[in-house]
Each structure stands twice: as structure tokens, then as C-alpha cells.
Amino acid sequence: MKRFQLFLLLIVSTLALGQGKVQYKLDLTKLENDRLEVIVKTPKFKQKEVVYALPKIVPGTYANYDFGRFVQDFKALDAQGKNLKFKKTGPNTYQISNASQMAELRYFVHDTWDSPEISGDYVFEPAGTSFQQDSLFALNTHAMLGYFIGHEKIQVQLSIDKPKTMYGASSIQNKSHSSTDQFEAAYYQELIDAPLMYANPDTVSFPLANANILISVYSPNKMCSAAQVAEQIKPLLEAQKKYLGGQLPVSNYAFIIVLSDNIKNGSYGALEHAQSSFYYLPEGNIQTLAETIREVCAHEFFHIVTPLNIHSEEIGNFNFLEPKMSKHLWLYEGLTEYAAHHVQLKYQITDLKKFMSTFENKWEVMNVQFDRKLPFTVMSEKVLDKYKDEYGNVYQKGAWLGFGLDLTLRKLSQGKYGTQEMMRDLAQYYGPHQSFKDNELFDQLVKITQKPELKSFFQKYVEGKEEIPVADWLHSIGYEIQEFSASPIKSLGFDFQSLNVNAETHRAVINSEDGINEFGRMLGLQAKDELVFVNQLSFSLENFSMNAAKVLKDIQLGEILEVEIARPKGNGIYETVRLKAPFQTSMGSAPTSFVPQKNPSDAQLELRKQWMNSIP
Template identity: 50%
Template sequence: MLKKLLLLLCFVYSLSAQDSLRYSIDLNRLENDRLRVEVKLPQGVKEFCFPKMVPGTYAIYNFGRYVSNLQAFDASGKVISVVRKDTNTFVFKNASSLSYEVDDTWDSPEIKGTYIFEPAGTNFQADTLFALNTHALLGYIKGREQMPVSLHLNTPKGLVASSSLVTHAGNYVASSYQKLTDAPILVAAADTVHLRVGNADILISVYSPNEKIKASEVATQLKPLLKAQLTYLGGHFPVNNYAFLIVMSAHLKNGSYGALEHAQSSFYYLPEDSIAVMGPIIRDVSAHEFFHIQTPLNLHSKEIGSFDFQNPQMSKHLWLYEGLTEYAAQHMQLQGGLISLPQFLERMTEKYRTSNFSYDNAIPFTKMSKGVLGKYKEEYGNVYQKGALIGLCLDLYLRSETNGRYGTQQLIRDLSARFGPEKSFADDDLFKLIVETTQVKGIEQFFSYYVSGSKELPLATLLSKVGCELRSIDGKKDKVAFLDAMKQEFKEIINPSPAQLQLRQAWMNP
């Protein structure tokens, strides 16, 4: 403990003694629904940027459009000239400090542009709620994204600040801009609970304006889920602390709700209702978001590991980051006894139908992923549908070729051990890495056919290996593909063979 404390003190000292970027926000000074951000700059800064996009969103948001009245000052405090180069970039000469105002994204209809999904944005309500996704508040110095940073946050009396970030003397500290902005902060009259699950300290912070739901009730839903995830991950979490930050709302904009994942936290924007109504929703959404501690935290390509906030480059592997994560979130619940096999198959049936009904499955998944910001942006939702089915097929294929001994669980563990949070793989090398790691016959062809190719997933063949089937409800097939899909479902085979039962047992209870 002493060694850890000394290291922290040394790091905090380095923020003031060496080159660093230091932000300060006083939440008590909310004026015209805007917050003012003060920034202390290192020497030689001539350009200050705001993110065009951030990891996990898969949409161009241009957060700089919420920034106004940016002023730059020299070392003597004199105002110097600033030129706004574009929406997200400000240029000046050797400034020592900056000051600017930021509107919140939840409640600024006068600011035109792409709608920002609430879990990726900000909300400022004096004395009540500050939802702070810091990437929507804080700019950065291009080329110095790995510079140490700190944020001093002055919070209103009576409100609680919740985050996965480390704090010292009122400052949130991080080794880089990317790490700081990967950790949202919820400041509210929040209800909090702390859990210890395995090696991780878990924070659950809930803001429910009408007090319809309590953090203790959410904890009751999440604790068995987290225990099942711990077992699924081999008895050890790749993080030592994690924060669930949950905002409940009685007035959902656009009727949309959901969450955004981060390395050690997730931010939720959900309808305010009782735990009886919201419990299953919170559990299912959390199951997916929490599993992002594996991908992309411990396993990611260079496009994510060295994310370019101004000119983001998309990875080809959304099947891994979102698809396999969604599959694992469901498979974990099956293995942990939280859902039954019929319930699991029902969920997979719904994904199969939605994928066929709402998306173009003739587009190779890697091609769709790479072009998700442009040509294929309307296909993004398929990552949770066909992407999960790719995960199911890959898992069943690996297990069928190894007599149940090896599946996607072990694959991700092995790849994560080889890479980890600070080491990225080359996007074009992933399939080759999986071939090398698994040594499973035909796995290269699996990817070329079904992930980088457009062949239809072999669901019927692979499901049959675990005593299940893809069957037509009325025994007939329609000529129109999506109508055919709507008449099919995943079901257990009535009299599976001993071999099918044996592989099913390995798949459900490895």
C-alpha cells in the first residue's frame, strides 16, 4: 500500500512539475446552461482541438460545435488572438492558458448537427445533475495525446461525484488524454453502493430523480451477473475497479436509451421505472457493457489503441468488439444459469430475424466495419445481431473441432494475455493470429467465408452439433429471404444423440 501511495504521489507531482495539461471546472458557476473550462497549457502550444469522434460511438459527433467564447492568454495573462480553424480546432500563438464555455449536449436544441446519444454526451442541471462525459468537455493538444493530464472539479454541496478515475486532493489524474476521457464522471444527488466481486471493487451510482429505483436494488440485479462473469472470465477480472454510472430519466429524448462502454466504467441513460420493470433491462445492458473490459480494453487493434480523435480510422473487426461481446454477454448468462437454453435460443432467434429483416447480410462484415462511418453507417446495428451470430458460430465451430475443449472464451483469454491494454495488434493480422493461437483446422476458411466473405453463416450445421436446430415454424420456406427468416427459429432437438449432448455439456458447462 505504501509503495502504491508513493507512486501515486510521484505521478501527481509530475503533473505540476513537468509538461502536463491541467483542466479546471467549477460546477457551481453554471451560467446560461453552460460550464466554463479553464486550461493550463505546457509551453509551445499553438493549436487546441476537440474530438470529432470518440471510441465506442461509431458516429461523427464534432464535439467542438458545443464550444464557444474560447480565449487564449499569454504568460502575463494578456489576451492573445485566436483563430477558429474549423469546428473542432482553435489556433493561436504560444498560449499559456485557455478559457472557454461548453453547452451540454442533452439540452441544446439550438446547436445543429448529428444527434448525440445521451450516454456519450453531457447534461448540466444546477444543484441536481451533471452528466460529464469528459470527451465532450475537454480539448487536447494534437500530437500530445499521451501527455499526463489532470482535472480539478469543484462540485456543488450535497452532490456526489462518481467515477472510475483516481483522485488526489480534488484532482482526477490520468496518464493521458485518452485515459482521462475514457472515464465519465457522474455528479448528482446520487445513491451509491460498493461491492467487492473477485479481485474488483465495483461502484454502482444511480441518479433517479423521482427515487423510483435504488442503487441497492440495482446491486441485487448485478451481483449474480458479475459473479457469473467472473467465472466466465476464468476467475479473475482484467480490472481492479469498475463503475456503473446510471442516470434514470422520465423524459427520454427520441425515445432512445442505452449505454456507452469504457475501459473501467459504463454510462447508462435509461427510463425511470421500478426495479421490477427495469431490472431485466439493466442486467442485459450491463452484461454487454461490462464485457468490454475484455475487448477493447485487453484486446484491440492499433486503430483503437492509438485512436485519432480528428481523423478516426475504423477497424475491420466490429464482429470482435461488439459482436463477440454481445454473444459472450448472452452465453455467460446461459453458462451461469441466469437464463435457460430455450431462453438463450429465443434471444438468438430474435437476432437472426432482426439481422435478416433489417440489414444487408450480403455485405462482408469486415467491409461493413471498415466503412461504418460512411457508406455503411445504416448497417452498424447489425453488429449486435449478425455479429453475435458470428460469435455463436465461431464458438460452436471451435468446440466441435476440439471435442468441446476450446471455444471463444479461451480464445479471448489467450489473445488478451499476448497483447493487453498497452499493446495493440495490426488490424490485418487478426485472423492470422487466431489461426496461430487456436491451431484449429479450417478456422482460416471460416473467417474467409463468413466474416471477410459474404457466405451465409452455417447456423443449422453448427447448432445441430449441440443438439439444436434452425427450423421452419410452418415447415415451408418463402422465396423472400427475410420472410423465410421470420418463419424460422432456433430450438432444441427432441432426441439429441449422446455425441450432441456431450458437446452441448462442454459448451454450456466447460
């Protein structure tokens, strides 16, 4: 009966839409006023009206971007090229009348990296687009191509005319051997999940287990090459292959890397996709970039497990306009971040001292910058609005949750079973086309692991407000937290780790009251203040570190410290405030480190060994 109902639904869907597919066309040789034209050949619709939409948000970004705001000069045309009536019904949607007569859409799009005239929230570069004639076209196609609401699952095709000197790198395969590249996908989400980069070719490809790996690099000043990147990450990928059981859940994977020589606001990073990842990093030579590339690639590559093979219905049936967020960011980002570090420890790419130093830093950042008692599931569900400033904690507390869960599982199984094995078993149960229900995941994990004790773990530390027992977890493997005596320190009134960057104003922001020390409170600093000048020295991002060091070096006790800040008043309006106070030192918080216990028990040492050297 279910098969019959599904068959009927497919017939109804086909009749409503008519025959054909959505065909997109771009011409990279025709850049007009820093815009590209998008041509959409439409299938034959039966209904009177259809809605064409661009995404408000896309998977993995956890921010509302409204990509429709980059669209201009929108037209709907019939087969004779005559205009059809349409109505813009929102920032991302166009309702088209007489849809049965429609043959194509035409509109222009601005790139997101360099369009200051387009108002709205800053778009994280790995989620956006860049159009640089004769040098680079970075194409996250979700920022350019839309879909017809109700018809998201029909076949799509993308044709791209390219300059002769450029090569298009992507995880999606080019079906053409001419100057016009052609890409096909079963449906819209599959197409936009494969970003493209067009530039002068600098690529390396090699096999890894059952998959082919592509690395493509754009370095404007030729400071770093794809071959150098490949040399750095090959040992890491080999380790990750072993970590995942010797086989990968993909047949090909692309690392698309843009290195930028522009001064940025600090928001470098990457965005994961099912079979690729897109990177935006500061340009440098391989010596300066090696560690960053390894750390970021380790995290992004592990996303082939989550969300490709393991994801909730909210991701499997993603709503690009009115998304419902899953409550399991601890799994998608936190456990992925933990695995990215654990794999390097397990296969001797890093050592235990470095691993502990990394998690020591995560613990400090978690305690200073984020709400320690906010349930992670609540933060995840409301990450787009109420708790968007808490998102960064997925890489801090989220990684610690992975660490603690791994140790808990291994302790319960005499070291034989941890998160590494748990994720493999979970992937066997679900898969690319089988989503889990958000509210059932914890029960499913208890069932799969056969460890009823996990229910308490999730209730306390993921769903609940209980602080994670870092000291207990460390103690289980023979480590302890060592505190040193606090001492007077020079500061400008705030903890540097408490700073964020405002992407709109390009200024350093004091993130929270917790980051303001006694001297800062005497000055009158407040959370969300943005730094402009200190003692008449500019604190713009380009010279922030240099001028902060100069002020702290030169100022003496009792001398007047003057700080000019921009204080937000709402609606993008700032008040200039000048604060003065006689300089004084503050008592720094007692520094801590994670150190081995002097006389660990045999059980502690055995669990440490099992955790570090668990069976592949």
C-alpha cells in the same frame, strides 16, 4: 538501440513541450445560460503555434459527433491575461499564435442533451453531457475538454468545484478531500475514458475478485436505487468473474447509471470504457428495469476484455480527429454480445429456452433489417459513412458469429476449447499496451488456437459474403429450425421490426425495402419514409404503439387506409405525401422457432453439454 532511440524521442518531446502538464478546471456551481466554463492552464510551449482540438469522434461510438461545435467564446490568454491571436481552423480545432506566451485557455461549453440551438448530428446520450443545476451533471469529458495536437501523451489534471450536496462518481480516483475534486491521468485519452456523474449520492461499492466495483444511480423520482441495481447484477458479475478465469483485468470498475423521466426517441443504451460504463435508461422501478439492466450491464462489463486488453492499433493509437476504423467490430461488439448471453446460460442465470429465443430474435432482425451478404470487415472499416446504417448488425449477426465460432472451436477440440478460452489466450498475448495489427488478427487467432480450420471460417463468414450457416450450427448441438404455416395478418404495410427512429425528427422510419410488404407496396411506401399520421391518428413516438393497435383493431377489409408520411428529399428537406389504398391483409412470413431435434445423436448431446457447461 531501440531503447536509446526511444530515450532520444522522449527528450525531443519534452524539449518541444517544455515542463508542466495540462490542467483543466470546471466549476459546477457556476452554470451560466446552461453553459459551463472550461479553464485550461497550459504548459510552457517552445513552438510558435499550437493547435487545441476537441474530438470529432471517441472510441466506442462509431459516429462523427464534432464536439467542438458545443464550444463558445473561446479565448487564448498570456500570463497577464491579454488575448493571444488564434484562428478557428475547423469545427473542432483552434490554431493559437505566439504559443510560447500562452498561459491558459478559456471557453464555454453547452451540454449535448439539451442544446437544441446547436446544429449537427444527434449525440447518443451515454456519449454526451447534461448540466442540470442542483440535480445532475453528467460529464463525458471528451465533449468538454480538448488536447494539444502532438502532445496527447503528457500528464493531465482535472479540478472540479462541486455543490456541497453532490458526489462525483467515476472509475478515476479523486485525489482530494475538499470541496474541489481533483483527478489525475497519465495522458488525455486516459482522462476522458473515465466519465463522471455528479448528483446527490446514491452509490454502492463492493469487492469482486481483485477489483472494487462501484454502482452509482441517478433516479430523478427515486424509483430505483443503487442498492437495488447491485442486487440484480451481483450474481451476473460473479458469473462473469468465473467466465474470465476468476480474476479481472482491472482493479476497479464503475457502473454510472442515469435513469431519465423524459420522453425519448428510443436511443437508450450505454457506452463502454476501459474501467467503467455509462448508462442512459428510462426511469422505472427495479421490477421493470431488472432484465434490461442485466442485459446491458452484461455486455458493457465484458468490454474490459475488448477493447481494454485486446484491441487493434486503430484503437490503441486512436485519432480523435481523423479516425481509421478497425475491421474487427465482430470481435469488439459481436463476440462481446455473444459472451454476455453465453455467460448467463452457462451459470444458470438464464436457461436454454430463453437463450435460443434471444438468438432466434437476433436472426430475424438480421434477416429483415440488414444486408446479409455485406462482409463484416468491410462494414466495420466504413461504419462511419457508407455503412453507418448497418452498425446495429454487430448485435445481431455479430453475436451469431460469436455463437458459430464458439461451436466450431468446441467441435474441433472435443468440447475443451471455445471462444471463452480463445479470448483469455489472446489477452495473454496482447494486453492494455500491446495492440494487434488489423490485418494480422485472423492469422494470430489461427496460431493461438492451433486450429487451421478457422481460416476458412473467417474467410467465408467474416471477410466474405457467404451467409452464416445457422441451421448447421444449431444442428451440431441437436437443434433445428421449425417453420410454421404462413397466415393472413393485418398490417399497416410494413414490418414493425423494420422501423428505426430518426433522432432529428423524432419519427419512426421504415428502414429498408425489405420491411415493406405487399400491401405497403400497393400503398406506395418507400424505404426511409417517416410516419406522421395513419387514418388521422398521430404516429408520434409517444403514442405510436397505442394508435397503431387502435387502427389495426378497428379497420376492416376494403376500408380506405390513409397514411401521411414525410419523405426525405435531401439536405434535411421533407415532402409531405398522403397515400391511400383499400385495406387488405398480407401473408405473414412463416414464423420460425429453434426447437430440439426429436432424436439427437450422442455426439450432438455431448457437444451441447460441453458448450453449455464448459470448464471455467
